[in-house]
Amino acid sequence: MPLLMLKDLPRYECILEAVRLHPDLDPSACEAYLNLLRAGDEAYRRSEVFLNEHNMSPGRFTVMMLLYDKIGGKPVPQTPADLAEKAGVIRPSRKSCPGTSSRWRRRWPRSPSTSARRLCGC
Numbered sequence: 001m002p003l004l005m006l007k008d009l010p011r012y013e014c015i016l017e018a019v020r021l022h023p024d025l026d027p028s029a030c031e032a033y034l035n036l037l038r039a040g041d042e043a044y045r046r047s048e049v050f051l052n053e054h055n056m057s058p059g060r061f062t063v064m065m066l067l068y069d070k071i072g073g074k075p076v077p078q079t080p081a082d083l084a085e086k087a088g089v090i091r092p093s094r095k096s097c098p099g100t101s102s103r104w105r106r107r108w109p110r111s112p113s114t115s116a117r118r119l120c121g122c
Helices: 013-019 025-055 056-069 080-089 102-107
Strands: none
Touching: 013 025, 025 056, 056 080
């Protein structure tokens, strides 16, 4: 869903007319802000297209990045509560937790962890 709900950005002349109504408005700052919103929308749209091409939601992508150890190059076992906290969501909304779907189980088989009773490594 786009953050900027405008089809096209207003012309600079329209922004200058708004300055007449609101003299404290800086037209160049307003134009820069609108362009920044538009660029953010375009980046978000392209990331959605990319993730959809790979059958992945933004939430699942976040979980995948949290589970992967970037330095060691291997998965890091974490509890669903840890993943939810790091992703900035509440625990019940973590439906894409590894092990909850057959697709996740096929990609990342789980084995019991010796360090914690409930923690399973991926």
